[in-house]
Amino acid sequence: MLTQTTTRVLEPSDLDAALEVLGREPVANAFVTSRVQVAGLDPWRLGGEMWGYYTDGRLRSLCYAGANLVPVCADTDAVRAFADRARRTGRRCSSIVGPAEATRLLWRLLEPSWGPARDVRSHQPLMVTEQSSAEVRPDPLVRRIRKDEMDVIMPACVAMFTEEVGVSPMAGDGGLLYQARVAELVGTGRSFARVEDGKVVFKAEIGAATARACQIQGVWVDPEFRGRGHSETGMAAVVDFALRDVAPVVSLYVNDFNTAARAAYRRVGFREVGAFMSVLF
Structure with a gap:
């Protein structure tokens, strides 16, 4: 008996089925789930398309195709189908990111037409x-950043992004999209920092949040204050905020070569449960 498969762009009426798929892995899917819960599946509100992979009429896997290309609950067949679609549409994203196994296959299939990448981070422990x-x-x-403190937090966010990604978020559109994202996190009470004399010593954000899991991102300590334990005590404070106000599970992913950060997170209480992979363009 032949299995019938198809791939298509999901519509708002597919929301319940999409949320069912996303709910299978609430920690790994926190980023995409948080976007869908806020924006639904309308591409304009979502900031991209949601591709669905169907087997015998049932939605099995997803792929978010926006600023990032993110495979969701995707087995080998689904990844191959998403790669075919991505090749036809051409690269519109600035990165491919997701669970390591699916992302590795997706990049192997796309690299001949999309490559070379600026950077490939093949193993980023999920904690x-x-x-x-x-x-x-x-x-x-460590406290929440207020809406009137954008001028305080923004330089630290730009420094963190540039150090982590290798390019400034202020390039291209002059940083309008990045500033809007930072303002969104500040406005929703998900930006945290220790500020001394108007200068950010430590900062982190809860970048994605659902009722089941949230994801910390943008962890940064001013170089002048590194080596004093601020990353550990600061993260412990952000974890407390997250557990109390946001979700029962707090997650993050980190570059495998950042041994100091991994050790700090373990001391705070994080444990590794999987791995992500990122391909940066």
Whole structure:
């Protein structure tokens, strides 16, 4: 008996089926789930298309195709189908990111037509915690950034992004999209920092949030203050905020070569549960 498969752009009426797929892996899918729960499946509101892979009429896998290309619950057949579609549409994203196994295959299939990449980070441990740190005391000076403090937090965000990604977020459109994203996180109470004399010492954001899991991003310590434990005490404080106000599971992913950060997160209470992969253009 032949299996019938198809791939198509999902529509708003497919929302329930898409959320069912996303709900299978609430931690790994936190980013895409948070976008869908806020914007639905309308491409204009979502900031991209949601591709669906069907087997015998049932939605099995997804791929978010926006600023990032993100495979969701995608097995080998689904990844191949998404790669075919991505080749036909051409590259519109600035990165491919997602669970390592699916992303690795997706990039192998796309590299001949989309390559070369600016950077490939093939193993980024996915870490989670469900409880406050038993070892590290939270920094009492870490707090939410206020809406009137955009001029305080923005230089730190730009420095973090440039250091992490290798290019400035202010290039291209002059940073309008990036500033809007930072303002969104500040406005929703998901931007945290320790500020001394008007200068950010430590910062982090809860970049994605659902009722089941959230994801911390943008962790940064001013170079002048590194080596003093601010990343650990600051993260312990952000984890407490996240567990109390956002979701029962807190996650993040980190570059495997950043051994200092991985060790700090483990001391805070995070453990590795999987891996992501990122391809940067």
